[in-house]
Amino acid sequence: MCGIVGYVGKRSAQDVLLDGLEKLEYRGYDSAGVALALDGGIRVVKSKGRLTQLRQKLAAQALAQSFCGIGHTRWATHGEPNDVNAHPHVSQSGDIALVHNGTIENYSVLKTALEEHGYSFKSETDTEVLVQLIDYIKSTSNCSLEEAVREALLQVEGAYAVAVVEKNDPDKLVVARKSSPLVIGVGENETFIASDATPIIGYTDQVIYLKDNEMA
Numbered sequence: 642m643c644g645i646v647g648y649v650g651k652r653s654a655q656d657v658l659l660d661g662l663e664k665l666e667y668r669g670y671d672s673a674g675v676a677l678a679l680d681g682g683i684r685v686v687k688s689k690g691r692l693t694q695l696r697q698k699l700a701a702q703a704l705a706q707s708f709c710g711i712g713h714t715r716w717a718t719h720g721e722p723n724d725v726n727a728h729p730h731v732s733q734s735g736d737i738a739l740v741h742n743g744t745i746e747n748y749s750v751l752k753t754a755l756e757e758h759g760y761s762f763k764s765e766t767d768t769e770v771l772v773q774l775i776d777y778i779k780s781t782s783n784c785s786l787e788e789a790v791r792e793a794l795l796q797v798e799g800a801y802a803v804a805v806v807e808k809n810d811p812d813k814l815v816v817a818r819k820s821s822p823l824v825i826g827v828g829e830n831e832t833f834i835a836s837d838a839t840p841i842i843g844y845t846d847q848v849i850y851l852k853d854n855e856m857a
């Protein structure tokens with residue numbers, strides 16, 4: 642199992658994500674990372690090992706003014722535990738970042754097709770295929786992020802909970818699930834997401850359990 646957290650609202654996203662990932666530590670992990678929307682870009686910081694290593698890397702950056710982001714603790718299934726394979730993964734355009742819990746069974750077919758469209762891959766993960774596929778669909782269909790995520794997931798075989806953030810729309814998180822859990826916490830002018838309710842209950846008691854094949 643791994644852990645997913647996300648936040649958009651009025652608090653420092655970095656703090657909410659780190660606290661949330663800590664609450665999900667019991668699920669086990671080999672690496673961790675966050676993607677934070679800031680100053681018109683997406684900043685990704687990730688590290689093999691414990692959350693303290695991620696905290697140290699983050700302390701050297703000035704990202705506290707981001708109010709939207711996603712975080713992940715990884716339990717490797719495709720590719721060894723290292724900094725490159727850690728999530729979040731970023732699309733080739735640099736526009737989209739994604740965290741994923743689960744496995745994408747048809748990733749190799751999808752990867753070959755994307756390579757034929759000029760995409761190259763940095764990691765050994767199945768997950769990177771999904772972020773590049775979303776990027777490809779979004780750029781060729783000129784559609785919204787949520788439409789691109791929906792279209793990409795229709796092509797995916799496997800299990801997933803995903804959270805996606807986009808550089809050009811930093812007030813929005815797109816999430817979806819199939820066979821892996823995902824919970825949404827609705828606060829006042831803020832929204833939380835997590836693999837289970839434990840990172841959310843300190844902030845709000847309004848919780849939505851996403852069902853299989855649902856998006857938000």
Ligand code: GLU
Nearest residue numbers: 643715716718719742743
């Ligand atoms: N299959 C993905 C990977 O190996 C996600 C693993 C997870 O659920 O943490 O990176």
